[in-house]
Amino acid sequence: PAMSAPPELSDEEQKRRFRIELEFVQCLANPWYLNYLAQQQYFQDPAFINYLKYLQYWKSPQYAKYIVYPHALHFLDLLQHPQFREHVITAERTQDIHKTQYYHWMYYRKPTTESLGEQQFPLVERAALDNNNEMRLEPNEFSSNGNDDNNQIAMQS
Structure with a gap:
């Protein structure tokens, strides 16, 4: 049988859906919530993975302006990758992600041209955890060499 359109x-239902989806996307900024979702096996459900793909529309400027926690959009991107979904299932790795996020919030500041004069400094765009849970700088793309033991999970704002 042919599928019918939803x-x-x-208007009220659309507003309610907007609020619910906004709240859910913002919850993704919390690494411990991601750990909970992984522990409850939501990341094993293809329908849930499709829902995460659907939520990518929040990255467009007309919706992103409502996001209070920008890390939510970054984690939404990372959740598109099976390696990251597997990574957040353990408390130790989640704690490492949480620490990286905390230190990013604590110390990352964009220098202004007013405070620097004409001098410009490169900004750290991403901190990553290697297999020893050591922080290091990473390139701008989520990457994996295909070996699960050497997957690199990266954080960026």
Whole structure:
């Protein structure tokens, strides 16, 4: 049988859906919530993975302006990768991600041209955890060499 189009939502239903999806996306900024989702095996459910893909629309400027925690969008990107979804299942790795996030919030500041004069400094764009849970700088893309033992999970804002 042919699939029918979903029913039209009323304005009130659309607003409610917007609020629910916004709240859920912002919850993704919490590494411990990601750990909970992994522990409850949500990341094993293809329908949930499709929902995470659907939520990518929040990255467009017309929606992103409502996001209070920008890390939520970064984690939404990382959740598109099976390696990251596997990475957050352990408390130790989640703690490392949480620490990296904390230190990023604590110390990362964009220098202004006013405070620097004409001098410009490169900004750290990403800190990553290697297999020894040591922080190091990473390139701008989520990458894996295909070997699960050497997967590199990266953080960026």
